[in-house]
Amino acid sequence: MPPADATRPENGGSRATGSLSIIRSLKADQPAAGFETFIVIAADGFVTAFNGHVDLGTGIRTALTQIVAEELDVPLSHVTMVLGDTEHVPDQGPTIASETIQITAVPLRHAAAQARQYLLERAAAELDQSLDELTIDDGLIRAKNNRSVSYAELVAGKTVCLELRDDVPVKDVSTYKIVGQAVPRLEIPAMTTGEMTYVHDVRVPGMLHGRVVRPPYAGVDAGDFVGTSLLAIDESSVADIPGLVAIVRIADFVGVVAEREENAIRAAQQLRITWKRTPTLPDLTDIATALRANPSTPRVLLDKNDVDAAIAAAAKPMQRTYVWPYQIHGSIGPSCSVADYSDGGLRVWTGSQNPHVLRGDLARLLALPEHAIDVIRFEAAGCYGRNGADDVSADAALLSRAVGRPVRVQLTREQEHAWDPKGTAQLMEVNGGLDENGHAVAYDFATRYPSNAAPTLALLLTGTIPPVATVMQMGDRTAIPPYDYDAMRVVTHDMPPIVRASWFRGVSALPNSFAHESYIDELATEAGVDPVEYRLRYLKDQRAADLVRSVADRARWTPRPVWQPPQADGDVVRGRGFAYAVYVHGPFPGKAAAWSAWVADVAVNKATGDVAVTHVTVGQDSGLVINPDGVRHQIHGNVIQSTSRALMEEVTFEPSAVASREWGGYPIITFPDVPKIDVLIVPRQDQPPLGVGESASVPSAAAIANAIFDATGVRFRELPFTPDRIREGLRAAETKTAPAPARRRGLFAGLAALCTAVAGLIVAASPWRPAIAPIARPDASIYTAATIARGQQLAALGDCAVCHTADGGIVNAGGRPLETPFGTIFATNITPDVETGIGAWSYPAFERAMRQGIHRDGRHLYPAFPYNHFAKTTDADLQALYAYLMAQAPVRQNNRDNALAFPFNIRPLMAGWNTLFHTPATYTPDPAKSDIWNRGAYLVEGLGHCGACHTPRNALGAEKASAQLAGGNAEGWDAPPLTSLSQSPIPWSENEFFSYLRTGISTYHGVAAGPMGPVVKELGALPDSDIRAMAVYLASFNPDAPSAAAQQAMAVKLETITSVRPIAASAQGARIYDGACAVCHEVGGPELFGSRPSLALNSNVHAATPGNLIQVILNGITAPVSGDLGTMPGFAGSLNDRQVSELASYLRQRFAPDKPAWIGIEDAVRATRQATAR
């Protein structure tokens, strides 16, 4: 066991001798079996209290502190709560089901009461007074005779250990001074200053950083392929990562460990692994069918009177189906853990919600006894159920064991999203009906909940436990409706998970209540009775009925017995809905937590389908309230989170894995969409305290669905209530015959024509050229510094280093692969090394190469080296360039062989090419043009070689003279037309060319990215006057460019007309844009460091093909021209081909509305991704 203990979050006890402890023996009459401690009062009078549950951000640390301080009559500041630390706290099971205050605090309260009683008795003896003459004030016991003794004095010098008794009387609620008061959360001051230590912030000496690489079956944890799918790891793929310590593989478990975190991240991204193909999942876009098909065992929870007969006799039978989607817990911080495996023991710092269960899992995983494992619980990002906290702790343990040092592991956002045990989809089917008087005659309810406890992932991936989907009986929470219908049958179909799933706030009760509370609303509508009144007819629980009435009153509910179309405000209609639920938790029949009721007000835009929850009145009967602020904040949190779940949350799937891997693919509610909330806390201080962590979520979805019905007259029985679902539902209700969608014809036909095979056209003309004799490396000192400096500028203009430097290689030493339609050419070493570079080249040899494309040894060079442009350079400039190159340090690096297909690998054929396409003449100024134009033309057409990328090429790879700068391509990117053929919505002007070439950004076009980024960086070496000249020349291809004022006006207009979501555009694309892109791209969005390129003006969004947009989305702009621009991350690892395609389609439709839709985007995404991977 590692010795260091300084990193425990809290540690009670004091150095002075003497203490009073309240303990519970694990086995009565067997002291050797050990004990659990609840309370320790130290000799300084300070109290340490222990609870097996943990604080998941709900504030229970503060509430428990209040309970202990109250019962002991000590100040809050004298109590320290220790939560979840396995070495110290009692095992009270996982922190689930809102049980902490209601259940696990009970022994703690008794222990505190017992300690108080013991101290009073001691004081009575000490002070020689009877018990009823003593009072306690802040840990000081006073007698009527004015004598007093403190807890500290009573405890000092004696070590007393008392067995917990639950028969000691607790304080009467009417005497409470601390419980029931709004006490500020203890942690918040530290949170606001960065002093709070989360598990993410744990650092231990010698700690390394690890990352895991998960299998491709993301989010699936059962089936024989789990733990058996890894075929091979190519360790050479991460050979370049500095400080890489280990690659760890155990079956399908893979992790990397590095000295630095960013290098562990890179290694995990870069590591090449071959996996088996994994089976496809059932179609989860149709949850009802998938869940009905999942094998199950019915379990009857209630069967009262003859349901079938009652339904058969109903005047108005009503059969309804309600569907809940897969959802994620969505912790804002991906799970994190630090593990230290040494000396045969393990210490784990974790954010787990069940440290004792985790300890058992770790013991199994590592084959260690539990007592050799110490699980230390630190605060983490809120989890609301079982997220990746246990998984990552096990990952860290495996990696630490492999390297013998402490390892910190944090999951990626993508891993947390994909592998988080999902809040499962759920199917609720209700059959019943009304008699002729509108009385509900029967309620036949069946629910399907495909979830279990989600075994800790490493156990499955390593093959430690079999990947069998076990069945857990958790679909029964609040399965029995709160309404006392005459005949009732309630059945839960217990079933294994389909994808990895576990409990999520409002476990099965929230979906079940969505059905109960929607159905009773439907009954009320059919019966022509106000839904609140209708509920009260069947609600027999008096506290529930009181709450329902109080909340309806508070919201000024007006009876609405018959649905009336509301007054519309343009496209917007408003409505309100009611729902009530009591959250029943724990194994069936379970215990009830707090009662909750909602009145939700919504505004529905019938044109766009947007639903806004504008206001929620929420009432709760929580029994005794420990901390009113804490309860209020939990209610706020539940209302906001469950509104988010109802309106927008839904996991999407690929054929064999989870597809939602970041906040664009799985959006959650944001500030402007949060409803106003009015909280009503029903005063019940005389009743036992009830769990408040989940209750206010439970009525949410039904209240919102009922409000949408009230607004629109249309009933929605499947979540989430996204704009597209609402629109579809409204349209379906209006007309049964939906118009057939218009189809568009392909635009991409013929795109690949350029790359078709070419044969027979090649003419051989004087293919052999003489070698020019090698020379000794010239002495660069013969050149003046001014000449060399000028050469340096010219080298920058010519982008020599851009092509002649490999990624991560030495400048100009060659090796960079250049993809051409004819094969791969590797740029050569142009440092002045005599053997491998150009050190043996005389100036005539250099000049011949630059002007004619001939190697010193007489071989033809390929026109990937743009000598057709370089030839235009003046002799003086070539001399300077030569001087500069020869003045650089020689680097010995052999050139790589090209990989060209026949016949392109026959160099002499280039002679024919030159005859056809090359004129080796220097630039001749056009006397009709200005000097600056001629200067610009010289730079652009000569060394600048803009046309090499921006001019289209013919079938033989030569620039088309007739289409100068009319658009070409480079390195998988489109090089857009610079002429009037430009697709940019605002034509290029001289000023925008200047701005773009000088700074890497044009407000009206976008940011230099891809191969253009390095070009602009290199141009930084040129003076403004040269950049201006290039701009003047390029702008002359657009003689009709509008004035600056006109450009500005066009920009405003374009941004205005594209400021709203087009209704018909991809809904998925819209969600991804909102979650992933809008933060930096939405016009008028928040001010953030870096540029905010406006997509309405962006050239790539308006281009003829989606190529560049796809490139930017997948690969980002990670190395922009200047740091001022900020960066854009690539989404290749976060979005799949379909998601990128939907996003690109949405961007096109929204921001380039006058341009035709792109088609074949998904294929283009796939091709780009594959090309990038090569």
Next chain:
Amino acid sequence: MTPDTIRLTVNGKVHDIAVAPATPLLYVLRNDLELNGPKFGCGLGECGACTVMLDGIAARSCVLPVGACTQRHIVTLEGLGTREHPDPLQAAFVEHQAAQCGYCLNGMIMTAKALLLRNAHPTETEILEALRYNLCRCGTHVEILAAVKSAAGHSRASEAADAAG
């Protein structure tokens, strides 16, 4: 990624750090400078948990190469104030109990602080829009909004009126 020596000014102190310039600023702040304020949330600039200020402007440090941060004043949550001497905005978050798990809090405070630096008295709508792309999962939006409004000089009375909605 070859390490260079990068000079950073963080919370008024100058640090020379041997690190590859492409390394996101977040890892340098957390691992080299041991600052716990900025948090890793998504690595994509989507959630805002990693927010710091660069020359007074909110910046998402998970997507910002450290090499682009030289010559700038970087301020993290720790640089705003301490428990003993908190920034008024930090004090407002404490007063309004504006945290549940608190993981997003760094981003909320730093983004709001940058807003208040350029606009000392934003309207409620301006606050909501400034925080739109800072994600909170616990649903602490009501308390966070109240805290920022109070730091922006909105009176209690107007807050009560808003709450009553």
